[in-house]
Amino acid sequence: MIHIKITPDQAKIIDSEIGILAIYKDKDLNTYILDGKCTHKGCVLHWNNAERIWECPCHGSIFDYKGNVIRTPTINKLENTGNDNF
Ligand code: FES
Numbered sequence: 001m002i003h004i005k006i007t008p009d010q011a012k013i014i015d016s017e018i019g020i021l022a023i024y025k026d027k028d029l030n031t032y033i034l035d036g037k038c039t040h041k042g043c044v045l046h047w048n049n050a051e052r053i054w055e056c057p058c059h060g061s062i063f064d065y066k067g068n069v070i071r072t073p074t075i076n077k078l079e080n081t082g083n084d085n086f
Helices: none
Strands: 010-016 019-025 031-035 046-048 053-055 062-064 069-071 080-082
Touching: 010 046
Parallel strands: none
Antiparallel strands: 010 019, 019 031, 031 080, 046 053, 053 062, 062 069
16 A cells, blocks of 8 residues: 555655556545556656646647546556555
8 A cells, every 4th residue: 555645636646666656636535546657658647737637748648637548649548556545
């Protein structure tokens, strides 16, 4: 289990023992824990807090906080690694 403090409506990239994770906690305290590497070529994602999306700095793929693809070139959603309370 990972113990990380994330305040509501915030996100973090975590380099953990199980890999790089992209974690977002919404205003209702639901936590979304995704693979933090882009499904196109594996670059580490960046969080855009204004739009609440994960952006890839390499080729421009964009994912929503649930990991769904918003913009290509990737076609695969981010893997959901679990759901937990932080
Ligand atoms: S590695 Fe993310 S868009 Fe290419």
